Amino acid sequence: MTLTHPFFDADGDKLREECGIFGVIGVNDASAMTALGLHALQHRGQEAAGITSFDGREFYSRRGTGHVAENFSSSEAIRELPGHMAAGHVRYSTTGGAGLRNVQPLYADLASGGFAVAHNGNISNAIRLRQDLVRKGAIFQSTSDTEVIIHLVATSRYPTLLDRFVDALRLVEGAYSLICMTPEGMIACRDPLGIRPLVMGKIGDGFIFASETVALDVVGAEFLRQVEPGELVQVDFEGNVFSHRPFGQISARPCIFEHVYFSRPDSIFDRRSVYSVRKEIGAQLAIESPAEVDLVVPVPDSGVPAAIGYSQRSGIPFELGIIRSHYVGRTFIQPSDSQRHSGVKRKHNANRALVEGKKLVLIDDSIVRGTTSLKIVEMMREAGAKEVHMRIASPPTMHSCFYGVDTPERSKLLAAQMDVEAMRVFIKADSLAFVSIDGLYRAVGETGRNNTCPQYCDACFTGDYPTSLTDLADRESPPAQLPFPVNRVA
Structure with missing residues (x-):
């Protein structure tokens, strides 16, 4: 997370969940299992990975940039991380946030012993808290908002x-899922919303x-339940489990974009199959925004389930009119603008032979800056498509x-600067439509959005933010120049 300009992927036109976390206690080869779990969460962060383990006496850490396989595929790497408890983290970096000092889990020696934490989320008052801590003499080793929690x-x-952990969490705003390791065991928690x-x-x-149920599937674990909003789950080395609810009962607002794009389709989020929800979003799109076309074509891979739902509801054939290469890495060297702009064709x-002369409706999960949608529409026209319509599953x-x-x-x-018709002109589509906010809520099993108390974030x-945004307010009206650089990294 950062308050400066974010780092984009090769397309520069996708929202990205910035990290995934995994922790295990009470098993042999905990680090090997953690590495396997992180593989399943690789889609949530591909810039860096880290694992910290505990053998009953000492904590061990190994962190590196790149994919999980680049850092933890060897038996030598796993041998460096002994113990029956381990936690891991995969992350994307943001501008100024790369480097090993920001790769999690973060570790510190506290008065009570070692303390390691892996964090998914963003502390929206981290700069304000950090400023106060620095004035009191705290010395930070990273630019991560996660380190603020350790100091608190x-x-x-x-x-x-x-009690100290709960006290710290009462001071932070924003979103967090945390997995913490101590000499007494593991603590996992979610923010009150x-x-x-x-x-x-x-x-x-x-x-x-773990961040997603798919990680449990991959390691052969049984899914018990989600950690509830505002819940702290403590597990000790005897296998005792304790649940704490220090924040009381608050109406939860989980991120609805997990259903749209972030989670893997084979995961369960908020007690619903992500794949089934995405198909239902496509069905809602077909109801709200039908198109007289020959084929329903997904923008792979994220548009596939919604396109299946659109096809099944509309009765229009589903076809793979766009083929994706799975061998284009995020670190592909792009020395010139022309090569960078050709990124879509390297990937899609x-x-x-299928689309030439056909009327198509393309299904994608979102439009962010619009550059990728423009290139894909142009690509389909160059391939001979007669008409190209775009439907967005959010x-x-x-x-x-x-x-x-x-x-x-x-x-x-793009949507903050243009209405839908102007966006259609920008991406050069014959028509453009988005699923409605109520249609999205119907797809996740609600009757519609509760505007008084929304069921999701x-x-x-x-623009209905469920928490205070202290750092944003300070940035827009800064009280004083900060004596340090801060880049949010989760």
Whole structure:
């Protein structure tokens, strides 16, 4: 997370969940299992990975830039991380946020012993808190907002670590799912609104926490339940599980974009199949915005389930009119503008024999800056498509996210600058339509959006932010120049 300009992928036109977390306690080869779990969460962060383990006496850490396989595929790497408890993290970097010092889990020696934390989310008052801590003498080793939590725990005056941890969390705003390791065991928790996901599983006598259920599937664990919003789950080395609710009962608002794009389709989020929800979003699109076309074509891979739903509801054949190359890495060297602009064709190519002379409706998950949609529409026309219509499986993305998603500043969001007709002209489509906000809510099993008390965090569509945005307010009206650089990294 960052308050400066974000780092985009090769297309520069996708929202990105910035991290995934995994933790296990009470199993042999905990680090090997953590590495496997992180593989399943690789889509949530591809810039860096880290694992910290505990063998009952000492904590061990290994962190590196790149994919999980680049850092943890060897037996030598796993041998460096002994113990029956381990936690791991995958992340995307943001501008100025790359480098090993920001790769998690972060570790510190506190008065009570070692403390390691892996964080998914964004602390929206981290700069304000950090400024106060620095004035009191705190020395930070990273530019991560996660380190603020460690300092707050370290400086709390409560007697037990759990009380100090709760005390720290009461001071932070924003979104967080956390997996923490201490000499006494593991603590997993979600913020009171449950914005970021976290689930709990069991394998043998051990327990697992992960950002998505797919990570439990991959390691062969049983899915028990989600960690509830505002819940802290403590697991000790005897296998005892304790649930704490220090924040009381608050109406949850999990991130609805997990259903649209972030989570893997084979995961369960907020008790619903992500794949089934995405198909239902496509069906809602077909009801709200039909198109007289010959073929329904997904923009792979994220548009596939919604396109299936659109096809099944409309009765229009589903075809793979765009073929995706799975061998284009995010680190592909692009020395010139012309090569950078050819990125879409390296990743997607029109299936000319199928689309030539046809009227198409393309299904994608979102439009951010519009550059990718423009290139894909142009590519289909060059391949001979007679008409190209675009349908989007989310409402227009009009606002930036401050809860753990890498979004451009609002001035670079196409929907914040143009109405739908102007966007259609920009991407050169014959027609353009987005699913309505109520249609999206119907797809996740609601009757519609409760405008008084929304069931999800949908701020990127509505601008209805569920928490205070202290750092944003300070940035727009800064009280004083900060004596240090800060880049949010989760």
